[in-house]
Amino acid sequence: MKILMVCLGNICRSPLAEGILRSKLPDSFLVDSVGTISMHEGETPDKRAVKTAANHGIDISKQKSRPLHVSDFDKFDRIYCMDLKNLEDVISLTKNEEQRQKVHLFLEEAGNHQNSEVPDPYWGDMKDFEDVFQLLDSACNKISHQLQQHAITNKIG
Template sequence: MATTVSAPNGDKISVLFVCLGNICRSTMAEGVFRSIAKDPSSPYYNLIGTVDSCGTGGYHIGDEPDSRTLSTLRDNGITNYRHEARQLRDSDFKKFDYIFAMDNSNHSDIRRRFKKLDGQKAKVMLFGEFSGTGRKEAIQDPYYIGGDSFEKTYEQCRRFSDNFLATTFPDVSQSKR
């Protein structure tokens, strides 16, 4: 059962994860975050509203996540994740409370676009600001690296998600995490 706390503005918070093509890192982050926050047994259940992901580029619009992303999620018990790649939209800056970039290049691209828009509510950050190590970490694109890079991406997404939730909702019972 979830502890009763409010999101920063009293509403459920919304989170968008962004990488370049929206088939590897951002989809991994979305799947991991959703599995934590949307699980009815999670102490964060009912605190998170919309969770989504997209890419800064339009290379894979309409595609499913990379098969290695889906395989890694399944290997870690996340079996119900579905997504079609999409590109970042101007409306995302009004819709989401947090927009998390997976690396510095995408973070710069998002910030440049954000500065050109008026009346936005989104807080644009590098997801790796929640590394828990005291330093910002970028999530390298596993698409071309191969090996255990998808598992490393999963580990980072899990750690960053846990740290973000603990930081954002410090009143949630430690014993419930």
């Protein structure tokens, strides 16, 4: 199974979500992340995101930002967006209902309230990054369980 995490610039939230979810899933799952903009293309995650992840034993330092490509809708089975604007931007690029069905609001899929968004810590400090990490970690626990159950039920990896 192939999972894609999406935020705005692919340097804070989605790299953290990618690293956290990857740490909770077997190697048979592919987890990647992208941004809805290309402003940071080729850059590593924000140093505060890297440090926060490292504080929890997760290395995201080698990830590289890239923008969402239309081909991602064919490549990935699930696409998780960090906020409503990301969700709207991603849905606007889908070509059909099959692609649309792959796109979800991350926290909503994790069982949080409807329209729940992962706050962008970019303009904040280390505490904001830690708060986002904790939110993502809790949600990734739920989502990793759901994905593994889905893979078992549908006999996919």
